[in-house]
Amino acid sequence: MVATRTQAPDSPKILIVGGVAGGASAAARARRVNEHARIIMFERDPYVSFANCGLPYFIGGEIADRAQLLIATPELFRDRFLIDARIRHEVIAIHRATKRVMVKNLDTGEQYGEDYDKLILSPGAAPIVPPIPGATAQGVFSLRNIGDMDRIIAGMTHAKEAVVIGAGYIGLEAAEQFVHRGLKVTVVELQDQVMPFFDREIAEPLHRESERNGVRLELGRGVAAIEETNGAVTGVTLADGTRLSADLVLMSIGVRPNVALAVDAGLTIGASGGIATDAYMRTSDPDIYAVGDAAEYAFGPTGARLRVPLAGIANRTGRLAGEHAATGASRPAPAAWSTSVVRVFGYAAGIAGLSLRAARQAGFDARAVHIVSYHHASYYPGAAPIGIKLVYETGSGRVLGAQVVGAAGVDKRLDVVATLIHFKGTIEDLGELDLAYAPPFGSAKDPLHMAAFVAQNDLDGLAPLIQPDADLSAFQVVDVREAGELEELPLCDAPHAKHIRLDDLRDRLGELDPALPTVVSCRGGQRAYAAVRILAQHGFAQVYNLSGAAAMRDFALNRRSGAEPATHVDLPRPEHLVDDA
Structure with a gap:
């Protein structure tokens, strides 16, 4: 039985559809800012507020205690927050004119009506099941x-x-x-x-x-x-x-947003297929809010309103929608930047903001730099390889996004970039950040600093970049690595490349034509940068640094479609890098 207390005459009655992520956050915040509101949360499944992102890890046994997935229970909502959390209850209709919803008890089949002052929709999304033969088979x-x-x-x-x-x-x-x-x-x-x-x-x-x-x-x-x-x-x-x-x-x-309830109620659906919302997550009906995977958000890099089906933004906007519903005021909802990360065995990869492809599709005059380095000082034991692709706008230098892949330190770099792009920072800002440094944790020049410096050199014309997947057939190509490195990792699609060790370059300038457009490569990019500066100051008018060098070119040009497994080439090892610590 749900505890009750005397309600103040002007206390709103808030109904919430969906008890996971956005819905649960909305309910808890509404209670914290309005002790007298009546709050009812409907969830059609048997659980509320569970850790859906942790489900794969329980399947694999990394999370051993099933109870750890249950963040909150109906009993906790009742006893701690005085919230009536009704599991196995599905809201099947919204009658906006009378501000009433119809609810079905999925265990008994009973249907009943519930009035509301404010309604928060957090119905989530459903997995897409393609219409192919056998899709409903056991297993x-x-x-x-x-x-x-x-x-x-x-x-x-x-x-x-x-x-x-x-x-x-x-x-x-x-x-x-x-x-x-x-x-x-x-x-x-x-x-x-x-x-x-x-x-x-x-x-x-x-x-x-x-x-x-x-x-x-x-x-x-x-x-x-x-x-x-x-x-x-x-x-x-x-x-x-x-x-x-x-x-x-x-x-x-993929998933499809659960918007049928909103569509039937006549709420506006946005261009991306989610429920259209304003800065306070209100729908086209100001007494109805929408959050979570079914709602649209302001997408930070472009300003457009899009669906962003990620737990972080669902929780943050759910909190604000709950506050606005309970008090009539709140901060505006934050923009979503699509910051996310995945672990795949010993590697992790993630993105914050826009990829280069997405940035150009969005109309930005975008460029990118690739850095191959280590997550902490290479001389300190345990240094793990990390690759960064930093995307920025030509002219302004505004950072538009980053992708990071490696064996350690990926999340740290993503979070720094996510913070920077939230505040519309530039490559200059990134290069000036005072990041924590000690050999077990990073380098005096963090890989993000290095990415910013290379981007500055690109925009300043000191070492213009060419992307790792570029067609090099029309360029004079110089590979400045050691001979053994070329055998281990040939420079893809560049059979005409001339091998001249960096330390021999000044003595062998006569073997190159300064009138030809020239691309320089090494393994990770640092030695190529040094070579570009040598050539540029010896009369080579058009000389470019191959971004990410041979390592990233190998990744970028590995055209795969059911192909045999690729050569297992890792990101560079420490002996091929100069540590700036």
Whole structure:
């Protein structure tokens, strides 16, 4: 039984649809700012406020205690917050004219009405299940809630081979965890790379790390059908006829916002397919708010309003919507910058803001620099490789985004960039940041500092950059690495490159034509920069630094579509870098 108390005459009655992330945050904040409001939260599933981002890790056994996934319970909401959290209750209709919703008790079938003063919609999103034969067979799963997790774990009891359809966050996290549980795993992705919204050279290390750990990648492949025998999955047939054996299939090709309730109520749906909202997360009806995966947000890099189905922005905007509903005022909702990160076995990769491809599609005159370095001083034990792609605007130098990949320190760099772009910082600002330094934690010149310095050199004309996937056939190409490095990692698609060690360059200038446009490469970019400056000051009019050098070019040009596993080349080792610490 829910505790009650005398309500003040002007206390609002707030109904919340959805009890996870945005909805739960809205409920808790509404109570904190208005002790007298009546708050009812409806959740159609058996759980409220659970850690949906932790579900793959319980499947794989990294999280051992199931109870740790349950952040709050209906009892806690009742006893601590005086919030009536009704699980297994689905709001099936909104009557805006009378400010009333219809609710269905999914356990009893009972339907009843509930009046509201303010209504907050946080219905989330549902996994996309394509209309292919066999999609409903026993052993085919999606992963969105606790019930899905439990069904997958039960299905794994006798499973030996898993096919994961979709190579986004959930797909890669689940593939990793299936491997941990001893399954043979294949990942199928319609695009020709994993994490399709990453630029190719950031995704490629994840390809190789997945293959190193036994995952088979079928990239650039569509799914034609899921095979079944006696109702149970037995395999997957790809569009080109390839057959994959499987006794467990996970669909992870994306989510579709649950907007049917809003559509039926006549609320405006935005251009991205989410519920349109204003700066305070109000919908086209000022007494109804929307947050979470079904709502649109201001997207920081462009200012457009888009769906951004990530937990962080759902929680932050849910908090503000709850405050506004309970008091009539709040700070405006923050912009979303799509900051996110994924771990794939020993590597991690993430993005903050825009990729270079997305920046150019959005109309920015964007450029990018690649840095290959280490997450802390290379001479300190345990230095792990890290690659950074920093995207910035020509002219203003405004940082538009970054992608980071590596074995350690990825999240730290992403968070710094996310903070910078939130405040519309520039490459000058990034180069001036006073970041924490000691050898176990970083370098005196952090990889982010180095990225900023290279970007400054690019915009200032000291060492103009050319992207790692550029066609080099019309350029005079100079590779300044040691001979052994060329054997280990040839410079892709540049058979005409001339090898001149950096230390020999000044003595061999006569072997080069200063009238030709020239591109210089090394392994990670630092020695090439030194060579560019030498050439530029010896009469070479057009000389460019190959951004990210041979390492990033190898990643960028690894054109894959069901290809054989790539050569396993890691980011550079310490002996190929000059440590600036």
